[in-house]
Amino acid sequence: MRTSFKIIQISATSILFLFIFLTVPSFPLVQNQHAYSQPIIDNSTLGPASANATEGVGLINIHTTPSNVKIPSRFEIVSTVVNKSPNTIMLNASVCESPLSAIFLRNVITRHTQSCTATSPPFKLNSGEEVTIAGPGSGTTYQAGNIGQTAANVTLHYQTENGQAANVTKPFVFTINP
Numbered sequence: 001m002r003t004s005f006k007i008i009q010i011s012a013t014s015i016l017f018l019f020i021f022l023t024v025p026s027f028p029l030v031q032n033q034h035a036y037s038q039p040i041i042d043n044s045t046l047g048p049a050s051a052n053a054t055e056g057v058g059l060i061n062i063h064t065t066p067s068n069v070k071i072p073s074r075f076e077i078v079s080t081v082v083n084k085s086p087n088t089i090m091l092n093a094s095v096c097e098s099p100l101s102a103i104f105l106r107n108v109i110t111r112h113t114q115s116c117t118a119t120s121p122p123f124k125l126n127s128g129e130e131v132t133i134a135g136p137g138s139g140t141t142y143q144a145g146n147i148g149q150t151a152a153n154v155t156l157h158y159q160t161e162n163g164q165a166a167n168v169t170k171p172f173v174f175t176i177n178p
Helices: 002-026
Strands: 034-036 057-065 068-070 074-083 089-091 100-104 108-112 123-125 130-135 140-144 148-159 165-177
Touching: 057 148, 057 165, 074 100, 074 148, 100 108, 100 130, 100 140, 123 130
Parallel strands: none
Antiparallel strands: 034 068, 034 165, 057 074, 074 130, 074 140, 089 123, 089 148, 100 148, 108 140, 148 165
């Protein structure tokens, strides 16, 4: 009898936590304002780091998700990582971490909070392979703050086969509309 009550109590607490976690962030504070990402255009100026280069690590197909962001909703940046280098690279990617981040020049509020602490081994991306990832990681949120054209620098942090830290940065522009 006591075990059954404990299971029901744990289940009810879990359901309540999920309900609060999933519904509270979805309530908009301001109505009728939207952010739309521009069509995906590969506008890299990084030479060898560009996905069109014959060597290097590149970022392509950078966009926001969702593509229609209502102020003050949160959003993520999504990009495909292309490894055209001759070597394997490692990405620190897990439930809590993302190797992809962005710095916005205006119109976006970046918040840092306590993040989860789960770890996992690095994800290996072999030469010639590509993978689509989203950022930021746990503990960082991007929130649409003002309308207008918004420039960002999207950065992928990775490690070379010998464990050396490396990164590639690509500019990205999208518009936050009323």
